[in-house]
Amino acid sequence: MPTFRDLLAKAKAEITEIDTATAESRIAEAKAAGTPLTVLDVREPDEFDQGALPGVVHIPRGHLEAQIENRIADKSAPVIAYCAGGVRSAFAARTLQELGYTDVVSMAGGFGKWKDEGRDWKKPVVLTAEQRDRYGRHLLLPEVGTEGQAKLLASRVLMLGAGGLGSPAALYLAAAGVGTIGIVDMDEVDASNLQRQILHNLDRIGDRKVDSAKKTLTLLNPDVDVVTYDTRLEASNILEIIKDYDVIVDGADNFPSRYLLNDASVKLGIPVVHGSIFRFEGMVSVFDPKNGPTYRDMVPEAPPAELAPSCAEAGVLGVLPGIVGSIQALEVIKLLLNIGEGLSGRILSIDTTDMSFRTFKLKPDPANWVTYANRDQIEVRDLDGLCAPWTSH
Numbered sequence: 001m002p003t004f005r006d007l008l009a010k011a012k013a014e015i016t017e018i019d020t021a022t023a024e025s026r027i028a029e030a031k032a033a034g035t036p037l038t039v040l041d042v043r044e045p046d047e048f049d050q051g052a053l054p055g056v057v058h059i060p061r062g063h064l065e066a067q068i069e070n071r072i073a074d075k076s077a078p079v080i081a082y083c084a085g086g087v088r089s090a091f092a093a094r095t096l097q098e099l100g101y102t103d104v105v106s107m108a109g110g111f112g113k114w115k116d117e118g119r120d121w122k123k124p125v126v127l128t129a130e131q132r133d134r135y136g137r138h139l140l141l142p143e144v145g146t147e148g149q150a151k152l153l154a155s156r157v158l159m160l161g162a163g164g165l166g167s168p169a170a171l172y173l174a175a176a177g178v179g180t181i182g183i184v185d186m187d188e189v190d191a192s193n194l195q196r197q198i199l200h201n202l203d204r205i206g207d208r209k210v211d212s213a214k215k216t217l218t219l220l221n222p223d224v225d226v227v228t229y230d231t232r233l234e235a236s237n238i239l240e241i242i243k244d245y246d247v248i249v250d251g252a253d254n255f256p257s258r259y260l261l262n263d264a265s266v267k268l269g270i271p272v273v274h275g276s277i278f279r280f281e282g283m284v285s286v287f288d289p290k291n292g293p294t295y296r297d298m299v300p301e302a303p304p305a306e307l308a309p310s311c312a313e314a315g316v317l318g319v320l321p322g323i324v325g326s327i328q329a330l331e332v333i334k335l336l337l338n339i340g341e342g343l344s345g346r347i348l349s350i351d352t353t354d355m356s357f358r359t360f361k362l363k364p365d366p367a368n369w370v371t372y373a374n375r376d377q378i379e380v381r382d383l384d385g386l387c388a389p390w391t392s393h
Contacts, residue, residue: 008087015093016105020114023080023107027053036077042092043083043111049126051115053082057142058124061088064095071142075101082107082114125150131223135177143339149177153223155336158182158245160233160261162213164321165251165275165328167199172329173249174217174224178336181217182245184229185209196318233257235381238264247332250274251325255302256383262287262295266370267378271344273331275324280317282324282350285343285362286331289372292344297365302383320352 002010018026023039030037041052042061052058059067061083072079079101081089086108093106107114115121125146127135131153138144144152157178159166162185174181187209189200197209204212210228217226229241242248242264250272252258258274265272271288274295287294327348334340347360364371370378 008090011090011094015090015097017086017090017108018080018105019108020117020119023082023114024119026078026080030078036074038072038077038079040072040079040081040092041083041111042081042088047084048124051121051123052111053114054120054122058146061092064092065099067140068096068099070140072101075099076103078103078105080105080107083110084112085110131177134221134223138176144337148337152177152333152336153179155247156180156182156245157332157336158184158242158248159251160184160248160257161251161253162197162199162209163187163193163251163253164196164277164316165325166213166249167197168322168325169249169251169275169329169332170199170213170217171220172326173332174221174226176329176333177221177223178332179223180225180227182227182229182241183210183213184231184233184241185213186230186232196316196321198322233260235260239268239380242270243268245270247335248272249328249332251328255299258295258299259302259383260380263370263378264380265289266294266372267375267380269372269375271335273328273335275328277316277320277324279315280320280352282320282352284324284327284331284348284350285346286335288335288344293362293364294368294370296368296370298347298362300365300368317352323350323352
């Protein structure tokens with residue numbers, strides 16, 4: 001009957017071990033070259049919480065076989081595994097080889113030796129037990145993980161409108177754990193809203209929309225701080241309201257609000273995730289003034305009112321804002337976590353009658369002077385002759 005020492009010796013004979021200096025060098029070289037390399041921490045959660053190498057993937061040894069293929073999809077990419085002293089990582093490296101990973105090494109001496117030698121480490125962000133349970137599916141995603149979830153919890157997103165678009169977007173952002181959600185709306189809940197504005201219900205008809213929205217979102221996720229602005233959005237207050245937010249979700253239903261938001265967000269350099277709906281059609285784009293075109297590049301001038309009827313005049317399929325608002329929430333999360341390819345410089349057009357999704361390129365308009373480069377010259381003002389009340393879909 002083989003002993004533990006026999007099994008360890010056998011595992012080490014079948015894998016490659018490197019010392020801490022070599023591991024540090026490989027990590028630095030991969031970072032400088034922009035090439036993939038995964039540092040895999042196989043210690044237990046309580047050990048990991050006390051300190052770890054920066055930017056690691058953490059999978060406790062007991063969960064390795066079940067989780068590794070979801071966390072590290074490319075089996076040819078290099079992996080450096082480590083534990084506290086180099087024992088569990090040796091077994092982990094052999095397991096990875098058996099699973100088809102072709103470039104795996106174990107760091108001899110583990111985190112204990114790394115730390116004792118004064119190499120770079122940090123104390124990871126620690127979520128509460130309740131948060132680990134709530135956001136567990138996020139934590140399994142390598143693009144999110146604990147650090148990404150902590151970033152969401154520290155993020156601030158402003159919703160312009162608690163209506164058709166704002167409802168699904170706010171619900172999903174709150175569920176995802178965005179720590180602060182601001183809501184601007186000066187309307188009250190009406191029975192006609194309930195066909196699509198799922199933040200509200202029959203018991204709240206007559207309530208202020210911002211109050212109804214806060215009740216719903218707080219019940220969904222107590223981690224979220226919901227800040228309400230029961231006010232008309234105007235040139236006199238917009239800069240003060242939006243200045244502390246990371247991303248703005250545009251759910252407005254009229255052109256004056258969109259241009260006002262555009263000019264203020266460009267002046268402050270805040271990305272806007274725009275959505276609009278009409279009957280059976282919708283569109284989504286991201287207007288990031290520091291990195292791409294903005295709303296005025298897409299619509300240089302507002303059309304006459306008779307050519308731009310609102311949903312109240314033309315109607316809208318109730319489920320449509322659910323689709324568009326959910327895509328807006330997805331684009332917000334991608335912006336906050338800097339993952340994937342967003343819709344900056346692109347317009348996603350949706351036609352639900354034939355369920356078609358088309359993407360069109362959007363480029364900066366050379367004639368548009370309302371740009372981040374000219375931010376000091378931008379004067380945020382209410383549009384003359386376009387005095388439609390501030391409303392949401």
